[in-house]
Every structure is written in C-alpha cells, then in structure tokens.
Amino acid sequence: xxxxxxxxxxxxxxxxxxLAISLVLLALALPRxxxxxxxxxxxxxxxxxxxxxLSFDLVAGHAGAVSLGHPVFFxxxxxxxxxxxxxxxxxxxxxxxxxxxxxALLALLAGIAFxxxxxxxxxxxxxxxxxxxxxxxxxxFTITRGPMCIQGVARPELTIxxxxxxxxxxxxIQYYYxxxxxxxxxxxxxxxxxxxxxxxxxxxxxxxxxxxxxxGVSPLRYKLLAxxxxxxxxxxxxxxxxxxxxxxxxxxxxxxxxxxxxxxxFVGGVGSFRGVMIGALIFSILPRLLEAGGTQAISPALQxxxxxxxxxxxxxxxxxxxxxxxxxxxxxxxxxxxxxxxQP
Amino acid sequence: MAQALRRIEIDFVDLxxxxxxxxxxxxxxWGTVAKVFFxxxxxxxxxAWIDFTIAGIAQGSLYALIALGYTLVxxxxxxxxxxxxxxxxxxTMTATVFVAIPLASAGYLDSNPFMSMLAIMLTAMLxxxxxxxxxxxxxxxxxxxxxxxxxxITAIGASFFWQYFFRGLYxxxxxxxxxxPIFSGTIEIFGLEILxxxxxxxxxxxxxxxxxxxxxxxxxxxxxxRAVAEDKDVAALxxxxxxxxxxxxxxxxxxMAGAAGILYGxxxxxxxxxxxxxxxxxxxxxxxxxxxxxxxxAALGGLFLGVIEAVGPPLFxxxxxxxxxxxxxxxxxxxxxxxxxxxxxxxxxGERLAEKKA
Numbered sequence: 001x002x003x004x005x006x007x008x009x010x011x012x013x014x015x016x017x018x019l020a021i022s023l024v025l026l027a028l029a030l031p032r033x034x035x036x037x038x039x040x041x042x043x044x045x046x047x048x049x050x051x052x053x054l055s056f057d058l059v060a061g062h063a064g065a066v067s068l069g070h071p072v073f074f075x076x077x078x079x080x081x082x083x084x085x086x087x088x089x090x091x092x093x094x095x096x097x098x099x100x101x102x103x104a105l106l107a108l109l110a111g112i113a114f115x116x117x118x119x120x121x122x123x124x125x126x127x128x129x130x131x132x133x134x135x136x137x138x139x140x141f142t143i144t145r146g147p148m149c150i151q152g153v154a155r156p157e158l159t160i161x162x163x164x165x166x167x168x169x170x171x172x173i174q175y176y177y178x179x180x181x182x183x184x185x186x187x188x189x190x191x192x193x194x195x196x197x198x199x200x201x202x203x204x205x206x207x208x209x210x211x212x213x214x215x216g217v218s219p220l221r222y223k224l225l226a227x228x229x230x231x232x233x234x235x236x237x238x239x240x241x242x243x244x245x246x247x248x249x250x251x252x253x254x255x256x257x258x259x260x261x262x263x264x265x266f267v268g269g270v271g272s273f274r275g276v277m278i279g280a281l282i283f284s285i286l287p288r289l290l291e292a293g294g295t296q297a298i299s300p301a302l303q304x305x306x307x308x309x310x311x312x313x314x315x316x317x318x319x320x321x322x323x324x325x326x327x328x329x330x331x332x333x334x335x336x337x338x339x340x341x342x343q344p
Numbered sequence: 345m346a347q348a349l350r351r352i353e354i355d356f357v358d359l360x361x362x363x364x365x366x367x368x369x370x371x372x373x374w375g376t377v378a379k380v381f382f383x384x385x386x387x388x389x390x391x392a393w394i395d396f397t398i399a400g401i402a403q404g405s406l407y408a409l410i411a412l413g414y415t416l417v418x419x420x421x422x423x424x425x426x427x428x429x430x431x432x433x434x435x436t437m438t439a440t441v442f443v444a445i446p447l448a449s450a451g452y453l454d455s456n457p458f459m460s461m462l463a464i465m466l467t468a469m470l471x472x473x474x475x476x477x478x479x480x481x482x483x484x485x486x487x488x489x490x491x492x493x494x495x496x497i498t499a500i501g502a503s504f505f506w507q508y509f510f511r512g513l514y515x516x517x518x519x520x521x522x523x524x525p526i527f528s529g530t531i532e533i534f535g536l537e538i539l540x541x542x543x544x545x546x547x548x549x550x551x552x553x554x555x556x557x558x559x560x561x562x563x564x565x566x567x568x569x570r571a572v573a574e575d576k577d578v579a580a581l582x583x584x585x586x587x588x589x590x591x592x593x594x595x596x597x598x599x600m601a602g603a604a605g606i607l608y609g610x611x612x613x614x615x616x617x618x619x620x621x622x623x624x625x626x627x628x629x630x631x632x633x634x635x636x637x638x639x640x641x642a643a644l645g646g647l648f649l650g651v652i653e654a655v656g657p658p659l660f661x662x663x664x665x666x667x668x669x670x671x672x673x674x675x676x677x678x679x680x681x682x683x684x685x686x687x688x689x690x691x692x693x694g695e696r697l698a699e700k701k702a
Contacts, residue, residue, distance in 0.1 A: 064493070066493060066497075112357050112361070113360070113361060113686055114682075114686065116361070116686045116687075117685045117689070118689075119492065120423065120492050120493065120496045121424065121632075121685055121689070123424075123496055124426075124685070125681065125682055125685040125686070127625065128625065128629075128679075128681040128682045129678070131622075131625070131674070131678050132675055132678045132679060132682070135672065135674055135675050139672060141667075220357070259500070262500060262501075302508075304507075304508035304511075305505055307504065308501050308503075308504040308506075308508065308509075309505060311498070311500070311501030311504070312482070312483045312498045312502055312505065315483075315487070315494055315497050315498045315501065316482075316486050316487060319490065
C-alpha cells in the first residue's frame with residue numbers, strides 16, 4: 001500500500017548504507033551510554049517488539065493475512081524452551097533453533113488449514129485458534145502447570161569458540177547483546193523476502209489473489225512461506241524470552257500481545273520496514289514514558305483507551321501510518337530539489 | 345512440469361484437510377461411544393442430561409440474539425463488526441450500574457419486577473444503540489470505500505477502546521446483577537424442573553427473534569435494509585437513504601445485543617467489562633454456523649452452538665478421558681468456529697460467507 005510512497009523518498013545507495021551502518025553502531029553503542037538497568041531493559045523490550053512486529057508484518061503486511069494468532073508461536077516457542085529444552089539437554093542456541101524449526105512446522109500445517117479461510121474471516125478464525133491455544137495452556141496442568149507457570153528456565157550459557165571459557169549470561173546488558181543478532185537476522189530475512197522478485201510476488205498476492213494466481217504466482221505457497229518464516233522467527237524469539245525472564249506462563253500467548261502487534265504494525269505503516277521499526281520503537285518507549293512521567297496520573301486503563309483511539313484515528317485519517325507521514329514530510333522537504341523519482 | 349507440481353500441491357492440501365477432518369470426527373465418535381456404552385468418567389442421570397440440554401438452549405438463545413447483530417451487519421456491509429461484543433457489554437453494564445442496582449436498593453425491583461425489568465432493558469438497549477451509532481459514524485462510515493482489511497482493524501481498535509473505556513468508568517471488578525426473587529428458583533413444566541431464569545431468557549429471546557424477523561421481512565425499513573444488502577447503489581437509485589439504513593442496521597443489532605446483555609445478567613448474576621469478548625466471538629460462530637446473513641440461521645446456529653457447548657464436555661470430552669472437561673466448553677465453541685470457517689463457511693443452511701462480492 002505504502003510501497004510506492006516509500007520508494008519515491010529513498011535515499012541514494014551510499015546514503016542508505018551509511019544510515020544502516022550508523023544505526024547498527026548506535027544499536028551496539030546504546031547500552032554503553034547508560035548504566036541503569038531500567039533503560040537497558042527498555043532497549044531489550046524494544047528489540048523484542050521490533051523482531052515480533054517484523055515477523056508479524058511479513059504475514060499481515062506482505063502476505064495480506066492478518067493472523068490474530070501470531071503470539072501462539074511465541075508462546076509455544078517459549079514452552080518448547082521451558083519443557084523440551086531441559087529434557088533434551090539442549091544449549092541456548094540449539095534451543096532457539098529447535099523452537100524456530102518446530103514453530104515453522106506448526107505454522108506450515110496450520111497455514112494449510114487456515115489459509116482456506118478467505119478474506120477478513122481469516123482474522124477471526126486465527127483468533128479462535130489463539131484462544132484455544134491459550135485455554136489448553138491454562139488447563140493442561142501436567143504439561144504447562146497452567147497459570148502456576150513454569151519457573152526456573154535455565155539462563156543461557158555460551159561457549160566461546162576456540163576457547164574453553166563458558167559465559168554465563170545473567171546481566172541485562174548481556175541479554176541485550178544476545179538479542180541483537182536475532183534482530184539483525186530478522187531484518188535480513190525480512191528485507192530479503194520483501195524486496196526484488198519475491199517482494200513483488202507478495203504484493204501481487206496481497207492485492208489480488210485471483211490475479212496473482214492467473215500470472216503464475218501461487219497465493220497459497222507465498223502465504224505459507226511468509227507464515228512459516230514469521231512463525232520460525234517468533235518461535236526463536238519466544239525461546240529467547242523464556243531464557244531471559246526464566247518464567248513461562250500461558251499469558252505469553254495472550255491477546256494483549258496481538259493488540260500491541262496490530263497497533264505497532266498498523267500505526268507504524270503496514271507492509272513497510274521503516275514504518276514497523278518506527279512503530280515498534282514508539283510503542284515500546286511510550287508506555288514507559290507515560291509511566292515515568294505521570295506516575296499515578298495515567299492509569300493503565302486510560303493508556304489502553306488512548307491506544308484504541310490512536311489505532312482508529314490512524315486507520316481513518318492516515319491509512320499509510322507513520323511511514324506515510326515520514327514520506328510526505330521528506331517529500332515536502334525535498335520538493336525544491338531535482339530528485340523526484342517516479343514509481344512506475 | 346509446473347502444472348504437475350501444482351496438482352501435487354493441491355492434492356496434498358486436500359489430503360491433509362481430509363485427515364484433519366476425519367481425525368476430529370473419529371475423536372468425537374470415540375468419546376461419545378466411550379461415554380455412552382462404557383461409562384467413562386462421571387455417570388449422569390437422565391435429569392442431568394436434560395438439564396444440560398436446557399442450559400444449552402437458554403445459553404444458545406442468548407448467542408442467537410447477539411448473532412443477529414453480526415448477521416445483519418455482515419449482510420449489509422460484508423464486514424465483521426468486531427466491536428459488537430462491546431455493544432453488548434456497554435449497555436448491560438450501564439443499565440446494571442445506573443438502573444438495576446439503584447432500583448434494587450430502592451426495593452422497587454421486588455415490588456414491581458416486570459416494570460423495572462422493562463426499564464433496565466430499555467436503558468441497556470438505548471445505551472448499546474448509542475455506542476453502536478457512535479462507533480459506526482466514527483470508525484466505520486469513513487472507510488466504506490477502503491479495502492476490507494481497514495474496517496476490520498478499526499473495529500478491533502474500537503472494541504479495544506470501548507473495553508477499556510468502560511473499565512475506566514466502572515472499574516475492573518465484577519458488578520453483580522441484582523437478584524430478582526420472582527425470576528429465581530425453579531418451576532415445574534411437564535414434570536421437569538426448570539430454572540425460572542432460563543425460561544425467562546428463552547421466552548424473551550423467542551419474542552425478540554420473531555419480532556426482528558417480521559421487522560426485517562415486513563416493515564418498510566426492513567425492506568430498505570434488505571435492498572441495501574442486495575445492492576447499495578441500486579438501492580440508492582430507488583430512493584433508499586443508504587447511510588441511514590446502514591445506521592439503522594447497526595442500531596437494530598445493538599438493541600438486540602443490549603437486551604441479550606440484560607438476559608445474560610439475569611442468568612449469570614454478574615456483569616464485567618470483559619464480558620463482551622467471549623460471547624461476542626461465540627455469537628459470531630453461531631452466525632457463521634447458521635449461515636451468515638440469515639436471521640433464522642442466526643437463531644438455529646445459536647441454539648446449535650449452545651447445546652453442543654453444554655452437552656459436549658460431559659459427553660465426548662469426558663469420554664475421551666480429558667480432565668476438567670467442564671472448563672473446556674470454550675474450547676468446543678472455538679473449535680466449532682475454526683472448523684466451520686475452514687470446512688463449511690456457508691454454514692448449515694445459509695449463504696456463502698467469503699468474498700461474496702469481492
């Protein structure tokens with residue numbers, strides 16, 4: 001939807017490379033600037049929402065299937081780390097890989113069934129599945145311990161290659177540096193899947209499945225691809241989360257996560273890398289700012305009300321989201337200049 | 345080559361779906377047989393089974409009333425009004441807090457139960473209608489020409505908004521719905537002990553369902569609703585005010601939801617800011633089961649869902665040896681939702697759901 005607008009405000013290649021490098025350096029340097037654990041926790045949350053939202057946007061924004069069941073893969077991934085990991089004696093990295101592979105398989109099977117549901121009812125069908133998953137997690141005491149949660153998930157231990165030392169991860173700052181590679185991998189996968197020929201195929205599927213099929217793009221295959229990859233990423237993230245907070249509860253797949261994802265992606269700009277990243281940044285920082293600023297003045301309920309208003313207002317007045325806003329501003333700034341690429 | 349591959353892909357999908365469907369049918373039959381012939385789990389008397397069924401019918405008639413809102417709106421706009429459950433909740437909570445509880449503490453609810461029930465219900469319906477009209481005007485009407493994904497997202501946003509708005513107003517605690525002596529206890533009909541509240545719920549639902557059916561089929565406004573559902577542009581050419589008719593459709597659905605909310609309060613004795621969510625999705629399930637867009641379908645779908653949900657856990661879930669089967673009735677309802685959407689989106693009797701006018 002906002003693809004065209006994004007394209008027309010693109011920086012030249014060297015500019016983009018420079019921007020990417022400086023953002024990576026910033027991400028690496030950021031925790032060094034502060035010593036407060038609170039701030040570093042906020043950074044980990046931000047990275048987590050970025051990964052979560054990018055994987056969700058692959059499915060919702062690019063394959064055009066708004067799955068309200070996305071957090072299920074996160075929650076089950078966390079349970080894989082908490083239940084299967086210790087029994088199989090896996091380390092942190094292989095645990096994450098296992099969660100990713102299992103969630104991708106689950107997504108493949110679920111996708112074959114659920115992509116039969118066309119149009120907007122797909123959302124409510126996947127919502128039903130998400131509620132079922134949560135009810136099962138809450139009631140299967142023997143496996144998940146229900147609302148009592150599984151506690152004491154092992155903290156990661158990393159063996160540093162070519163040395164004998166093992167690093168026991170416990171500090172927030174270590175977790176932050178552990179989460180960054182996952183974010184970079186997610187970004188690379190996201191960009192690879194959404195640019196070039198693949199990206200155009202996704203756009204075709206999203207805009208009109210029948211016509212996409214007519215020109216030889218199988219909608220089912222591309223939707224399955226997006227869902228499988230998205231679920232794999234978020235499964236690994238779930239595993240990371242389990243090793244980070246060391247507690248896994250049924251609330252890891254709660255619908256509150258779905259709402260936050262919808263807000264991040266649709267307010268940021270659905271189908272746009274820049275928009276999703278901005279959205280994730282804003283909606284990870286904003287609640288903390290509201291908490292810190294008003295202490296008691298802004299109750300959580302009011303915060304949710306504000307979120308609801310923002311979501312409705314953005315969809316009504318600015319369907320392209322913040323990404324569209326950024327594009328418009330940069331275009332206006334550049335109006336005098338000669339660079340005004342036209343999108344065919 | 346490519347064609348051959350595509351054929352294999354489709355065959356694989358069909359095979360997988362067939363296996364999925366067969367597995368579920370086998371599980372249900374297995375559970376039922378184990379329960380009926382081998383007596384797995386608790387043994388229930390005939391009276392208990394009848395009680396389950398009646399509870400299911402009463403619950404199902406509530407689903408039917410709420411489902412009307414989904415069905416009417418889907419028939420007209422082809423959109424899923426996600427916020428419908430919140431219309432249900434808003435009217436109920438407001439009427440409970442501002443009418444039912446004051447009336448109960450003034451003693452008027454005991455001395456004049458029918459008049460006060462009427463007042464409570466009218467308040468609930470009015471509030472629900474108000475909320476629905478506001479939501480339609482702000483969140484749906486500007487998006488009538490937008491891709492269909494967009495109103496879905498605003499509907500989720502609106503639902504979220506109203507939930508927390510009313511949580512802010514009335515708090516997150518359960519607000520008890522006052523007990524009305526004349527409606528409590530049991531009554532004996534044909535030798536069956538039936539809870540009076542269930543009887544009231546069923547009677548009120550039947551009256552409203554029949555009334556709505558005749559409103560849509562016989563009145564002039566109903567005709568306009570059907571015309572707009574058929575074709576908005578042609579209806580506009582025939583002099584139907586489309587915007588107004590759509591607003592009326594929302595209002596009628598919300599009024600039914602408001603009334604259903606009070607019946608819900610009567611039956612379960614409590615209201616809560618989150619009470620609209622699960623019944624809302626279940627009512628949508630009922631609407632799809634009966635064939636979305638059809639009023640008799642909503643009624644049948646609601647009853648069907650209510651009974652399956654009430655009889656299913658003691659019957660086939662216990663038969664399968666699942667512990668705590670009674671807490672899993674929601675699992676049955678949502679499984680029905682998923683199954684009907686995947687395998688029979690046209691419902692048991694009704695219209696085809698997906699992409700009807702894509």
